Amino acid sequence: MNRRVVITGMGVAAPNGVGLAAFSEALKKGKSGIRFQPELERLKFRCQIAGQPEIPEEMLQEYFTKLELRGLNSSGIVYGVISGVVAWKDAGLPVGPEAETDWDNGIIFGTGILGVDKFREAIHLIDDKNTRRLGSTSVIQTMASGISAYLNNKLACGNQVTTNSSACTTGTEAILMAADRIRSGKAKRILAGSCSDSGPYVWGGFDAMRILPHQYNDDPEAGSRPMSESAAGFVPGSGAGALVVEDLESALERGAKIYAEVLGGHINSGGQRNKGSMTAPNSEGVKRCIKNAIFDAGVRGDELDVINGHLTATSMDATEIRNWSEALELKAKDFPYINSLKSLTGHCLSAAGSVESVASILQISEGFIFGNQNSEDLHPEIEEIASREKVPEKSFFREVNLVAKASFGFGDVNAVAIFSKFR
Amino acid sequence: METKEIIYCLKKIVKPYVQNDLAFQDFGRDTDFIKDLEINSANLVDIVLDVEDEFNIAIDNDSMDNMLTVNDAVEIIKTKQREQ
Numbered sequence: 001m002n003r004r005v006v007i008t009g010m011g012v013a014a015p016n017g018v019g020l021a022a023f024s025e026a027l028k029k030g031k032s033g034i035r036f037q038p039e040l041e042r043l044k045f046r047c048q049i050a051g052q053p054e055i056p057e058e059m060l061q062e063y064f065t066k067l068e069l070r071g072l073n074s075s076g077i078v079y080g081v082i083s084g085v086v087a088w089k090d091a092g093l094p095v096g097p098e099a100e101t102d103w104d105n106g107i108i109f110g111t112g113i114l115g116v117d118k119f120r121e122a123i124h125l126i127d128d129k130n131t132r133r134l135g136s137t138s139v140i141q142t143m144a145s146g147i148s149a150y151l152n153n154k155l156a157c158g159n160q161v162t163t164n165s166s167a168c169t170t171g172t173e174a175i176l177m178a179a180d181r182i183r184s185g186k187a188k189r190i191l192a193g194s195c196s197d198s199g200p201y202v203w204g205g206f207d208a209m210r211i212l213p214h215q216y217n218d219d220p221e222a223g224s225r226p227m228s229e230s231a232a233g234f235v236p237g238s239g240a241g242a243l244v245v246e247d248l249e250s251a252l253e254r255g256a257k258i259y260a261e262v263l264g265g266h267i268n269s270g271g272q273r274n275k276g277s278m279t280a281p282n283s284e285g286v287k288r289c290i291k292n293a294i295f296d297a298g299v300r301g302d303e304l305d306v307i308n309g310h311l312t313a314t315s316m317d318a319t320e321i322r323n324w325s326e327a328l329e330l331k332a333k334d335f336p337y338i339n340s341l342k343s344l345t346g347h348c349l350s351a352a353g354s355v356e357s358v359a360s361i362l363q364i365s366e367g368f369i370f371g372n373q374n375s376e377d378l379h380p381e382i383e384e385i386a387s388r389e390k391v392p393e394k395s396f397f398r399e400v401n402l403v404a405k406a407s408f409g410f411g412d413v414n415a416v417a418i419f420s421k422f423r
Numbered sequence: 424m425e426t427k428e429i430i431y432c433l434k435k436i437v438k439p440y441v442q443n444d445l446a447f448q449d450f451g452r453d454t455d456f457i458k459d460l461e462i463n464s465a466n467l468v469d470i471v472l473d474v475e476d477e478f479n480i481a482i483d484n485d486s487m488d489n490m491l492t493v494n495d496a497v498e499i500i501k502t503k504q505r506e507q
Contacts, residue, residue: 066439
């Protein structure tokens with residue numbers, strides 16, 4: 001049984017745009033969402049810039065009940081619920097108390113860590129011997145699956161409802177897990193996505209590892225420099241992306257609009273061997289993941305229009321490009337266009353895969369390729385592999401049929417998804 | 424504090440948690456938080472915390488378990504205020 005799987009709804013809460021229209025415009029205009037963070041300065045972080053979605057008070061009231069907003073202190077839940085509800089509505093599916101349990105609908109919504117600010121509140125109360133004052137939502141705001149639980153309170157899904165976690169591959173993994181479940185006939189519609197909290201308690205550990213740039217505190221928008229020779233580390237980000245992954249038959253029956261088809265993909269690990277480690281990928285694993293994804297999708301590498309890479313703005317960027325080139329056996333002018341959303345949003349961590357998948361699919365549905373900010377000084381090792389024009393600095397309109405989206409994460413885990421125009 | 428005044432404050436505290444608005448219109452001494460107002464039992468914990476803040480009292484675990492109706496709450500609040 002091999003059913004076709006399509007995307008029928010999308011939502012996003014990204015540092016450079018909340019909602020599909022704002023996000024799409026930001027991509028076309030090269031609008032950055034990276035800003036100076038006074039809180040990080042106060043706490044004496046080396047890197048004091050970050051990407052954080054801007055959520056106005058009215059929007060909170062639109063997506064959460066008054067009761068839910070009492071004591072709500074989990075930014076990941078805020079971003080995840082907004083993007084998830086937007087996607088579900090976009091797909092024409094019912095939201096709210098009137099929605100009845102639908103046994104064919106599921107949720108696979110991942111996160112790295114959830115509700116760190118709420119957890120910090122709880123830790124202070126507990127250490128003050130005041131555990132009884134935690135209130136009733138301390139657990140649901142900090143359990144990893146809190147995000148799928150909050151979403152399901154609104155969507156009433158009766159199929160599998162879960163939260164996956166695989167560091168920075170989480171979002172892409174969620175989409176592929178959803179596609180697998182639908183392909184095998186076990187569900188008809190799954191809200192797939194991921195979210196990541198904002199703030200010092202999420203980003204601090206990365207600052208301590210000295211892998212964030214400290215040179216751009218006065219010039220935040222220049223700080224995230226994927227593929228650049230002067231890349232100095234990734235800018236931390238946050239947010240959420242959500243996609244309604246649906247069985248083609250069901251989508252056609254409902255007359256749903258179809259953004260793209262999920263042709264296939266692959267998930268693997270390099271096993272932390274052969275230069276793979278807790279924090280770096282085994283290139284052999286990455287190349288296998290790319291090749292298997294292409295094979296699973298039933299396409300050839302030279303048919304790819306765009307690669308939306310993981311490309312975080314570290315020294316690993318050149319290695320990633322080399323891995324793509326060797327896996328696809330393409331280089332120079334034959335290399336596909338390549339872009340990284342992280343120049344505009346920073347690295348949204350566990351939200352990266354889903355936010356970037358939304359960006360990848362918008363390129364297909366709206367026919368454009370977004371540019372790479374801050375790549376004017378392209379890394380010479382990258383220019384040896386891909387022709388300069390294949391790493392566009394500015395966005396441009398062009399038909400896009402086939403996009404490969406890759407995400408790699410701590411623990412040496414990889415995921416590659418292949419999206420195509422629906423025909 | 425007079426009973427009437429306490430009930431008035433309680434009504435304000437309980438309002439955001441109420442799921443049966445019709446029953447809330449008849450809010451009075453005999454109102455049962457869960458049976459009448461259909462308040463999620465998990466939220467009773469939050470109501471106790473709100474009551475503590477509003478009346479500046481501490482409600483022990485045993486009293487918490489017995490706070491099922493508005494009348495129970497009124498009695499507990501009066502007792503705790505007297506003890507202070």
